[in-house]
Amino acid sequence: MLRVIEYIGSLIIKFADETGRILILLFSTLKQMILPPYEIRNIIKQMLEIGVMSVPVVLITAIFTGMVLALQTYTGFKRFGAESLVGSVVALSMTREMGPVLTGLIVTGRAGAAMAAELGTMRVTEQIDALETLATNPVKYLIVPRFLSGALMLPALTVLSDIIGIIGGYIITVGLFGASSAQYWRRVWDYLELEDIYNGLIKACFFGASIALISCYKGFYTSGGAEGVGKATTGAVVLSFMTILISDYFLSAWLFK
Amino acid sequence: MIRIVNVHKTFGANHVLRGVNLEIKKGESMVVIGGSGSGKSVLIKHIIGILKPDSGDIFVDNINIVNLKETELNKIRKKFGMLFQGAALFDSLRVWENVGFSLLRERTYSEKEVRRIASEKLRLVGLAGVEDLMPSELSGGMKKRVGLARAIAHNPEILLYDEPTTGLDPIMADAINDLIIEMREKLSVTSVTITHDMQSAYKIADRIAMLYEGKIIEVGTPDEIKQTENPIVRQFITGSAAGPIRIEGVTA
Structure with a gap:
């Protein structure tokens, strides 16, 4: 019994310790973001890496998500004669949930893992120490560009994902089931509010910042050589996934009242 | 020039530095020797402020x-x-961007000028034509030379060497030793080297200090160190497994 309590206690302490350290890193990132000089070149490089390079995989995921949403809702809703509503379901699901969350998960797998591995390797090969000896703040040089790019590029990718998902839904509803094209688009626009889109983008922005912060944190504080880098990468992906899925619930409850 | 006063540092349960005192004079070449895990790297990182001591002071130019x-x-x-x-x-x-890193960031020189300075520093460490290579394309010895070129790019007054000969073959190691001596003669820098390679220490040092169990236990010229009465230092410099130094994880 005592062992169980001890174990739970150690988990809570670890959680509090890690949360605290991530928050400290967040504050120092925000501080370095404001202070000049600005890392324009690095920011653009990271935007390309996190944003542009993720476009193909985001597009593929989005189109199939839109397609499967249409497939399931069409066949399901047909049972009670509501198949005309597929356009609305696809549009609302994509903009409010699937767009931001799936994009977040994909960017975690692609860019988050890469960030943790890159920073982790830089840590264990003393490149981060070398930055300091060259009078360069490593948070400013390494973390600020990734954090900013995450927060900016995830909403941009989500917009793409929303659009392509809805097109995916169209392909199945109209192309496969032969429903009316005009009705699909009317249903998309009838129930879709601007609020759905920008609340989805607010979530995406939060996810993007979280992924970058968590992945950089895990990489930045890596220790223990190659094994440590592996652990940091896994840790970054797992923690980012959990953060996205858990915060998604609370953000949704708060934003979509 | 550098004065380390009663520096303590602990990592978790590991009390690495236990009151280190050491003075390094302007223009001299100080070599700190000590076993693996004795805290040499920790000490050198304190001198440049990457690590902060739990207590104690470090003075650089007062x-x-x-x-x-x-x-x-x-x-x-x-x-x-x-x-x-x-x-x-x-x-x-790229190699030239590595060498010119601090200059590129200061933005006092144009990229073209930084490239020229980088080539010049690379020549000084005996490299030419590698400017556009990536670090992964270099051998271990070349990497060290590029690392040295980067360290001298902004004309520093003090050079710190962290195990400069470790991981190199004996000939390459000696070439690096020569380079360290050359840097001192050409650039008149003060240098602090940490190493466990005694051959290297004797060759490049004006004075040698031994770090043992978190303290500096002896400081002297290479000749003084060679003739030391201290059994711990004796054991270390002769490289014998038998003696007062405990080998971690091994019970006698």
């Missing part, structure tokens, strides 16, 4: 760097150049 703000500390850091054990070159940058 300025205590322990509680300096980052901008102030960065001014001090510009007096230093450091060569890391694994060279710590930035993987994503």
Whole structure:
């Protein structure tokens, strides 16, 4: 019994310790973001890496998500004669949930893992120490560009994902089931509010910042050589996934009242 | 020039530095020797302010760097150049961008000028025509040379060498030793080297200090060290497994 309590206690302490350290890193990132000089070149490089390079995989995921949403809702809703509503379901699901969350998960797998591995390797090969000896703040040089790019590029990718998902839904509803094209688009626009889109983008922005912060944190504080880098990468992906899925619930409850 | 006063540092349960005192004079070449895990790297990282001591003071040109703000500390850091054990070159940058890193960031020179300066520093460490290579394309010895070129790019007054000969073949190691001596003669820098390679220590040192169990237990010229009465230092410099030094994880 005592062992169980001890174990739970150690988990809570670890959680509090890690949360605290991530928050400290967040504050120092925000501080370095404001202070000049600005890392324009690095920011653009990271935007390309996190944003542009993720476009193909985001597009593929989005189109199939839109397609499967249409497939399931069409066949399901047909049972009670509501198949005309597929356009609305696809549009609302994509903009409010699937767009931001799936994009977040994909960017975690692609860019988050890469960030943790890159920073982790830089840590264990003393490149981060070398930055300091060259009078360069490593948070400013390494973390600020990734954090900013995450927060900016995830909403941009989500917009793409929303659009392509809805097109995916169209392909199945109209192309496969032969429903009316005009009705699909009317249903998309009838129930879709601007609020759905920008609340989805607010979530995406939060996810993007979280992924970058968590992945950089895990990489930045890596220790223990190659094994440590592996652990940091896994840790970054797992923690980012959990953060996205858990915060998604609370953000949704708060934003979509 | 550098004065380390009663520095303590603990990592978790590991009390690494236990009151280190050491003075390094302007222009001299100080070599700190000690076994693996004795805290040599930790000590050198304190000198340049990457690590902060739990207690104690570190003076560089009579300025205590322990509680300096980052901008102030960065001014001090510009007096230093450091060569890391694994060279710590930035993987994503070309050789010339690595060498000119601090100059590119200061933006006082154009890119073209930085490239020219980088080539010049590379020539000084015996490399030519590698400017556009990536670090992954270099051999271990070349990486160390590039690392050294990067360390001297901003004309520092003090050079720190973290195990400069470790991981190199004996001939390459000796070439690096010669380079360290050459740097001192050409650039008249003060240098601090940490190593466990005694051949290297004798060759490059004006004075040698031995770090053992978190303290400096002896300081002297290479000749004085060679003739030391201290059994711990004796054992270390002769490289014998038998003696007062405990080998970690091994019970006698």
